[in-house]
Amino acid sequence: MTAFWILAPIMVLAALGLVLARKAVHAALCLAIVMISLAVLYAAQGAPFLFAVQIIVYTGAIMMLFLFVLMLVGVETSDSLVETIKGQRLMATVVGLLFGIVGVLVIGQAVTGAVTGLDEANANGNPYGIAKLLFGPYVLAFELTSALLITAAVGAMVLAHRERLVPRRSQADISRDRMREYAETGRHPGNPPTPGVFARHNAVDTPALLPDGRPMPESVSASLVARGQVRDGFDDDVDDIAKAIEPPPHAGWPFDQEGDDQ
Amino acid sequence: MTEYITLSMILFTIGAVGVLVRRNAIVVFMCVELMLNATNLALVAFSRQHGNLDGQVAAFFVMVVAAAEVVVGLAIIVSIYRTRRTTTVDEASLLKL
């Protein structure tokens, strides 16, 4: 029971975190926490099979799906928390509170009586018990869910699949377009330099340098720029080096021949 | 036993409010998942209360359905994103008189 009292607050906080997080990724993590602690609770409730399924299927697969789609859709789309529909937030909280109170106070008390526990049901193992039920009375439901899963998979594929309306752009096309664009707009036909070229580092977040020393912002991937994680500390490196090679004020020969190359 | 039900009810309500308040489609979707998990918790708790495994089987089925639903839901969100470049729920507001 102690597990419950430890996990319950965590779960509630995580749930609130899910709702209140600014960034979608944080919300996803909170949800993961909730799911895992739920799994533990299942174990505490004498449902080891569900414990495993929760961890593997639910948190492992479905949560990952969410993260995957978040990545696809753009993790950076943090929606502003300002409310557009007039009175929506207020009403939502009011109705929510009311529902919660009613639920907790009334339904909570409704359940009385001793807990019979699952010892004899899990006599020869929880998975065995569930399997007996699953392939006994619930076999039809089981088959139906399989059909459901198939259709869901096909459906998702159909939805996400985009018909190729335009013929695939071959390499020849790409080069011809690049040259035309260069002619018309003067845009450099070649690929943008990869980050880190001629720069102090070859890390992904360090922009490449132009011959005159200015950084090239388009060399860093857009998502890093959007997230503001582009290393720009390039100027201080230059200063350090400049200071390092700065002749002492009173330095002699190699540095005071400024007159000869005018 | 009642504390499990209370916890599930709290999670369920938070999930519901989350659905109503958040504007990002994916977060809304996650809140729905939270609500489903809350119900699973209640199911398991009751199965233990009554001493038979039906609750757990129901929870199992809920998980299956949730999986199918997430797949299709996310596919829809992706296709909306791809056409509209946005995932906020309020953008798709043409379905009105």
Add this chain to the structure above:
Amino acid sequence: MILTVMAAVPLLGALAITLMPRGQSSATAVKVVAVAASVLTLVLSLAMMADYDVGRGGYQLTEKHVWIEQFGVHYALGVNGIGVTLILLTTVLTPIVLLAAWDDRLPTSRSVNSYLAWMLVLEGLAIGVFSATDAFLFYVLFEATLVPIYFLIGSYGGPQRTYAAVKFLIYNLVGGLLMLASIVGLYVVTSRQGDATYLIGDLSNLDVSTTTERLLFLGFMAAFAIKAPLWPFHTWLPDAAASSTPSTQVLMVSVIDKIGTFGMLRWCLELFPGASDWASPVVITLAVISIIYGALLAIGQDDLRRLIAFTSVSHFGFIILGIFAFTSTSTAGSTLYMFNHGLSTAALFLVTGIMIARRGSASIQDFGGVQKIAPILSGVLLVAGLSSLSLPGLAPFVSEFMVLAGTFSRSIPAAAVATLGIVLAALYILLMYQRTMTGPLKEGTEGVHDLKPVEVASLAPALVLIVGLGFYPQPLLNVINPAVDEIVSHVGVGDPAPKTPTGLAQQTEGGEH
């Protein structure tokens, strides 16, 4: 069998006309066919009159075939004194109307074929309605008459025709739907007492609780009160009349509006005597209001057609007053009034129609001193106007006086106020006549030349009938009386006996004179 034939002939005529080629060249041929069809119906109606046994009363020339078995609906036709009078009115007026429509200028895009076809359809339906003795059949035809008038106003009327047509339709449909509720109520009530039936014979001695009877009555009454404009429901009539051709006005006001009062007389009184008696004080007050209200508004009108429409509202007030006074004199008077009002309003509408067509405007101010350049026209207008203000010697006076005398013995205040109507009637007709016909010739009215022989020929029958029936209404009254006595005895209120019958006075006085 003759009733079905008589209803069918105009419908077939209409069908024939629609099939005939359209366009200017065949216009006269179309008109000739139309008039021929209506004259044939007139001949048939005279044949009907011949073998209608006046003395026997009750429903004659009946025919009955089962139509919808489950509802107990029959295709049942039959005609009593009142039905005969109104069918005669329809068959007499339609040829006159078709003749009057001979050179109506229709909106360019419309062909004369459909214009005349709709009128013949209207005549056929009207004959059907007047001879239906099955409540369901009556209701169906009652609603069917709305369609032709909607199209006649909607596509051939004046500038505001669509508004007027839609208003007319909605007004009457609302009434119709209320009546539908009662028809359904009837089915429920009759099916509870044995098999469901709609025949007027079975329905008239229906024992049903007073509240249901009153509700059913209100359903019927609503539809009829809107159709024959009773005071609060009259606003559609002036608009419809103001924006439709003279022929449509005549058909609408003289024939189709009579279905409302006919319905009250045959269906409200026969089916729900108790409820009618219960509702009679209210209806009498509304009728008196519509008499005075219609007359006052007629005085205040500037558009000729609206003026005549409001006079009809006033006359309908008299008819309804007569019906709901439940004395045989007043009821016979209101039936005769339906016939006479049909004639006098037809004459008025047609004459003013000719005036408006020639002058090009319907407002009274645009006329003046027409009497000098069109004496025959002004003479006919004067006679029609005098019949409308019910001058003794012309037909409407006989019926109006019977209505008033009958109502007087029922309730003195109602009759007294209604009699004021005859002064207002004199005002609105003579003021209109004075403003349009007398005084110096107003410039712009030179175009109003006198009546052509064909026009005089089309108006003459109506005028001759008005004068004839004014002096000798008895043949028509003999037809009406048996039917009316049945209805009044059916309502059971009976005639109030005179307080000091002459016989009694004779003895006391010793008759020394």
Add this chain to the structure above:
Amino acid sequence: MLELAWLLVAVPLVSGLGLLVWGKEGDRVGHLIGTAASSFSFIVGLICFFQILGRDEGDRSYSKSLFTWIEAGPFHVDMAYTFDQLSGLFVLLITGVGTLIHVYSIGYMEHDARRRRFFAYLNIFIASMLTLVLASDYLVLFLGWEGVGLASYLLIGFWQHKDSAAAAATKAFVVNRVGDVGMALAIMLMFAQFGTTAISEVNVSVNAASTSTATALGLLLLLGACGKSAQVPLQSWLLDAMEGPTPVSALIHAATMVTAGVYLVVRSNGVFDASEAARNAVIAVGLVTLLAGAWIGCAKDDIKKALAGSTMSQIGYMMLAAGLGPAGYAFAIFHLITHGFFKANLFLGAGSIMHGMDDDVEMRHYGALRAAMPVTFITFLFGYLAIIGFPGFSGFFSKDKIIETAFGHSFWVGLGALVGAGVTGFYMTRMMMMTFFSEKRWKEDVHPHESPKVMTYPLIALGALSLLGGAMMLGGWITDFLEPVVGHAEHEELAIPAWLLSVLITLVVAVGVALSYVLYSREPIAAETPADESVSFFSRAGRHELYGNELNEAVVVRPTRHLTRFLVFLDGKGVDGFVTGLADRLGDASQLLRKPQTGFVRSYALSIFGGSLVVVLALLAARLA
């Protein structure tokens, strides 16, 4: 011939309608046919009259029913006529004077293009007046009553191109119609009360009915009579009716139509005998009209309007006599007949004066016409002497008898009648002075000449009748003749002997005449009507017809016009507004319902969530309750 008495009505009616419908070619001979029809009726009337004279005292009333006019349930009306002493006298008066006026109109309307139509209307008038007089059922009487109203409408508005004529015609018809409301209500009351509207039966059974019914009946009939005979409440139309041609004024607005009211009262003597209150009302109306008419007569400068005022006053006399009960009926009829003669004579005289003075009616432009129109002058003089009651002339006999009976009734009523006689003397002398005796005030291009023979012969005939009319009174013939119809009246003695009263009356009249002579012969009469301000209150009131028109305008016409305009507004905004308003409200309601459909998924989600909450609460409530 009595059974053919219906020809009296039929022939003028048919000839009237015929002339109306007849085209242009009828113009040449139209007027002759009209006069022929009228004289035919006169001859038939004469024959019938002598036939009933031939019968003995008791059964001089012949009635015959032609056909059932209206028969529905208890309501039964026969188209029947009764030819008895009273209607006989009237028939002779109507057809006699009518024919003379037809002859006169041939000359008077000579140069009027629509003469055929004029004679048609005259014939229709004669026919409807005869229907009125011969009717033996109140409804048939009502038929004649309104027929006469229609004829007067057509004849007053005969010169329709004049706006004033058309307005006067409409006014006459509408005011008559107000009277007819009373008449119609009376007939309805009879039907409700006695179940029949036959004149004889009603007048008999009215005694059995309660006096309140009799009074109501009497008052309603009086209202009808006032409308038709232009008595005080409804008298405004008579003076405007002078717009019509002069023969019309003579026939309709002097001799026949306006006396229809008196005929009605006399014919319904049973009703008036049964109720004291009704009789007093008739007396009151008669007296007031008598004085009002005389007053107006004194102030009017238009010769026809002055004569119309005098007609009103004389009919007041007749009404007064009729109101005095059985004693007065005979004298009312006697005065009615003599008045028919001399008033027609005066009007036709005025007509021939106008004929000579280029249709100018202004007495101020007359003067010294006795030389220019000798025949007109003499016949006018006879009429003048008859109307003021100069001894020996017809007026003397009939008016004295009325004043005598009036004194018998009550002193004040008698006095009123006496004063009336005096004032009559005053205004008639004023008219004679201004027209024939004072100095010439003619306009430049006017040269009066005697009217053609066809106009003067009727004048001479009427002049003679005005003189000899009194003969009917020899030995009280007329009272005995009418007794079976109007009922016996015992002759009560007055405080003073009869001859002394006659001398007194003649004296009063002489005073009136002298006063007027003095007033109008001293200084020359102004050629132009002096302005209202400079004239005394009496003349000003007289000129405005005692402000009768202004009263009608204020009390009736203006309120009705405002009411009509308000109702037109109410109908447009109120009733119609309500209906179209209903439609708009429906539109607004549907707009309102559209608001919650915002399109946002989350607001729908909120409503689902709220719904589920409500369901939970409902379940709890159900469980707990």
